Amino acid sequence: MAVAAEVETVDLRETPLRELNRRLHGAGGDPLPPRWRVTHPDGAHAVAVGIDAPVEVDVDGHVGYYCAGMNQHATVRVHGNAGVGLAENIMSGTVVVDGYAGQSCAATGRGGLVVVRGHASARCAISLKGADVVVAGDTGPMSAFMAQKGVLVVCGDAGEALGDSLYEAHLYVRGQVRSLGADCVEKALRGEHVAELEALLARADVDADPAAFRRYGSARRLYAFDVDDA
Amino acid sequence: MCGIVGLFAKTGEVQERLGERLGAMLATMADRGPDSAGLAVYREPAPAGMTKLTVFSPDPDEDWAALGAHDVRASHAVLLRADAADVPAHLRVVSAGERIELYKEAGDPRAFVERFDLASMQGTHGLGHTRMATESRVTTEGAHPFSTGLDLCLVHNGSLSNHNALRRELRREGIAFQTDNDTEVAAGYLTWRLREGDTLEQALTACLDDLDGFYTFLVGTAGGFAVLRDPIACKPAVLAETDDWVAMASEYRAIAVLPGAEDAAVWEPEPARVYAWEHAAGPAQVA
Numbered sequence: 001m002a003v004a005a006e007v008e009t010v011d012l013r014e015t016p017l018r019e020l021n022r023r024l025h026g027a028g029g030d031p032l033p034p035r036w037r038v039t040h041p042d043g044a045h046a047v048a049v050g051i052d053a054p055v056e057v058d059v060d061g062h063v064g065y066y067c068a069g070m071n072q073h074a075t076v077r078v079h080g081n082a083g084v085g086l087a088e089n090i091m092s093g094t095v096v097v098d099g100y101a102g103q104s105c106a107a108t109g110r111g112g113l114v115v116v117r118g119h120a121s122a123r124c125a126i127s128l129k130g131a132d133v134v135v136a137g138d139t140g141p142m143s144a145f146m147a148q149k150g151v152l153v154v155c156g157d158a159g160e161a162l163g164d165s166l167y168e169a170h171l172y173v174r175g176q177v178r179s180l181g182a183d184c185v186e187k188a189l190r191g192e193h194v195a196e197l198e199a200l201l202a203r204a205d206v207d208a209d210p211a212a213f214r215r216y217g218s219a220r221r222l223y224a225f226d227v228d229d230a
Numbered sequence: 231m232c233g234i235v236g237l238f239a240k241t242g243e244v245q246e247r248l249g250e251r252l253g254a255m256l257a258t259m260a261d262r263g264p265d266s267a268g269l270a271v272y273r274e275p276a277p278a279g280m281t282k283l284t285v286f287s288p289d290p291d292e293d294w295a296a297l298g299a300h301d302v303r304a305s306h307a308v309l310l311r312a313d314a315a316d317v318p319a320h321l322r323v324v325s326a327g328e329r330i331e332l333y334k335e336a337g338d339p340r341a342f343v344e345r346f347d348l349a350s351m352q353g354t355h356g357l358g359h360t361r362m363a364t365e366s367r368v369t370t371e372g373a374h375p376f377s378t379g380l381d382l383c384l385v386h387n388g389s390l391s392n393h394n395a396l397r398r399e400l401r402r403e404g405i406a407f408q409t410d411n412d413t414e415v416a417a418g419y420l421t422w423r424l425r426e427g428d429t430l431e432q433a434l435t436a437c438l439d440d441l442d443g444f445y446t447f448l449v450g451t452a453g454g455f456a457v458l459r460d461p462i463a464c465k466p467a468v469l470a471e472t473d474d475w476v477a478m479a480s481e482y483r484a485i486a487v488l489p490g491a492e493d494a495a496v497w498e499p500e501p502a503r504v505y506a507w508e509h510a511a512g513p514a515q516v517a
Contacts, residue, residue: 045483062491062492080492102468103463119497141463
């Protein structure tokens with residue numbers, strides 16, 4: 001199994017979490033192995049947080065808070081569910097969770113891509129600052145609250161107060177929106193939006209018809225918006 | 231901070247090991263609440279015509295045998311009484327009902343699990359708490375769960391801001407309180423609403439209007455338990471369900487210790503929505 005031998009496997013029932021993260025941060029000075037597998041996370045917090053290298057990390061099981069937070073360049077895949085703050089403040093790279101994402105998924109994310117294949121809880125993409133977030137299922141209440149830049153795609157339904165106090169993030173929802181937050185309005189889905197969606201869905205490997213979505217954005221009545229500053 | 235755990239058994243096997251499982255869950259939440267711990271567990275019913283009382287004695291040399299204690303665990307004992315008032319004045323009644331038993335102490339939750347021998351308890355469902363005190367002192371009385379009505383108890387993560395005013399109103403309604411703790415007021419509020427004829431779901435829904443503050447509640451009754459988060463839901467909560475059990479905890483870590491957790495359906499309860507599980511035909515008998 002030559003391929004398996006190239007994967008650096010870390011069992012969190014045997015290895016302390018801090019040691020895993022230190023190694024993922026390049027402690028020791030040697031080049032990082034390109035592929036990692038983390039087993040038995042058992043809901044631990046801060047798994048694979050703060051990576052700044054183009055490595056691939058597969059986590060087998062459920063993780064706790066802040067998994068893959070502050071991620072740069074890495075691809076982190078969680079084969080399970082994630083707790084609060086998955087990929088919080090992601091800068092670049094890709095974070096994918098196969099199951100459910102707890103609240104504040106991708107909060108303040110500045111770049112990169114976050115994919116939730118199940119549902120996402122409350123406050124998904126809160127204060128988004130440039131990252132792209134694709135949720136194959138539903139999102140909970142108060143999602144995209146004060147989101148400034150970036151894209152949130154919801155293939156299922158969105159909970160209450162979607163996009164409350166929204167700035168310039170783009171929101172797309174295929175299902176029902178329970179309610180829109182203050183200053184969030186539906187806008188026309190034009191050709192450039194369909195193209196944006198199509199590219200993002202392809203990157204996220206989510207099968208959905210871009211034309212089936214509705215677009216939501218800021219009415220720009222709550223903040224001092226000047227189109228010349230956009 | 232504080233940690234909450236709850237476990238509702240759907241099978242006899244989980245009932246047999248309910249205390250062991252809840253103890254493992256509680257120990258996992260020790261770092262969310264290192265100053266006190268408590269557990270309410272719903273066990274075999276008291277004989278007809280009797281009330282099951284859990285009492286606390288501050289005296290380590292308490293002569294429980296002389297009181298005819300049914301079961302003794304550390305500073306607490308279970309008494310079966312035809313007259314629920316038939317308790318010596320120096321003992322504090324921490325719970326009363328047909329099935330509920332309630333144990334709580336200041337101190338490290340992991341030590342609590344050992345000291346009260348949770349592993350030896352069977353039961354249909356139970357709920358526990360690890361406390362990081364905010365609203366009142368670190369004492370055994372201030373530890374959760376709080377019980378102010380028959381077979382009813384509550385654990386809470388959060389903080390209520392209108393508990394003083396509400397306590398005054400509830401005292402006028404005849405609800406008794408033992409502490410100045412905010413959570414006890416929430417338990418008293420539920421007791422009052424249930425007394426006035428609300429279902430548990432109605433009483434919890436009324437909390438959304440009458441309680442000011444932030445909270446994740448886990449409420450136990452003779453038949454099951456229910457979960458409610460405030461409309462903002464800033465306090466964490468995770469639910470998980472398999473064919474064998476329903477579990478609730480502040481963090482998934484506490485659920486991960488349960489057999490079958492990896493394949494459980496896991497989700498965060500929505501804000502301002504009541505989730506409840508009841509044993510369909512009343513709690514099953516526990517050996």
